[in-house]
Amino acid sequence: MTTPVKIAITGAAGQIGYSLLFRIASGALFGPDVPVQLRLLEIPASMQALEGVAMELDDCAFPLLDSVELGDNAEHIFNGANLALLVGARPRSKGMERKDLLDANGAIFTEQGKALNKVAAEDVRIGVTGNPANTNAMIAMNNAPDIPAERFSALTRLDHNRALAQLARKTQSRVDEITNMTIWGNHSATQYPDIYHAKINGHSAAELVEQHWIEDDFIPTVAQRGSAIIEARGASSAASAASATIDAARDWLHGTPEGDWVSMAVVSDGSYGIPEGLMYSFPVTTQDGNWQIVHDLEINDFSRAKMDASATELSEERDTVTELGLA
């Protein structure tokens, strides 16, 4: 029998968790032949709700679900994890400044980085969905000195998927006819969805649309989609965020198709002039659980300004984290 994969998921009783767990348990991430062991972390106040979710997992009778472990202790839950999906974070509430959010969540990701460093499996990969995702991932990475920095990534796949959907609708094509989409930067309103390298059935996407659509419609729609969902649904995106979390982990572990790439926020090595050490979204190819930034793309002035603006925001977040003494 195939050895089960141990997947730790934080914030498992939350909105995203409620979509994520059931899909992973049904084989959406590792395929139909690999059993999974779910290790679910919550805060004490949400443990009862988590027990309810675990009862529903039982009731699905998923053949691939080997075991479910619940807990509120990070070191216990991360023990032996091959994949850690860090979803749980305190959402911003009324009157909270970005700095307050970084303060509250910074403490969570400091503790979880340390716990992963101690007890995760040798081959662990860590995907951060909880916001502010890029900087949370940087904090966890900086608190896990024994885990290679390349094992951490923050989620910009939802933005990538949103960009595919918008471009497909505009050009009346199918999402699977589009390749080489890129999200640069932070998972925030400063992100830069870039279609200058994207192709639709091999043709340049930018040549199929008007520049004013890119600037006045496409970019703001993708960058502000999170707020639009909150406005419409009264709650932030959950099923789409869970779906993107799975897409990102699956492609990271199982590879990108020849000729295409995906967007992942990963630690910058200075590529494209982005300051080293920032967790910045780049176009990446993946193979056997490793990613590589796609190099030598031509960057026009329009793109350059937007890429730099998002890097500046991430540098400011890093400064705030340093002021708070977190990482």
Ligand SMILES: NC(=O)C1=CN([C@@H]2O[C@H](COP(=O)(O)OP(=O)(O)OC[C@H]3O[C@@H](n4cnc5c(N)ncnc54)[C@H](O)[C@@H]3O)[C@@H](O)[C@H]2O)C=CC1
């Ligand atoms: N990167 C992305 O594309 C997206 C990120 N998000 C972010 O994902 C996060 C989760 O979103 P939802 O599931 O909707 O929120 P939610 O509030 O429904 O659930 C979050 C869960 O995390 C738990 N939690 C809080 N602190 C924890 C800790 N220290 N350890 C373990 N669990 C903890 C809470 O008890 C709660 O059950 C939020 O930060 C949200 O902003 C949401 C959508 C997209």
Ligand SMILES: O=C([O-])CC(=O)C(=O)O
């Ligand atoms: O905007 C939010 O609060 C949730 C989020 O990250 C998204 O939907 O992209």
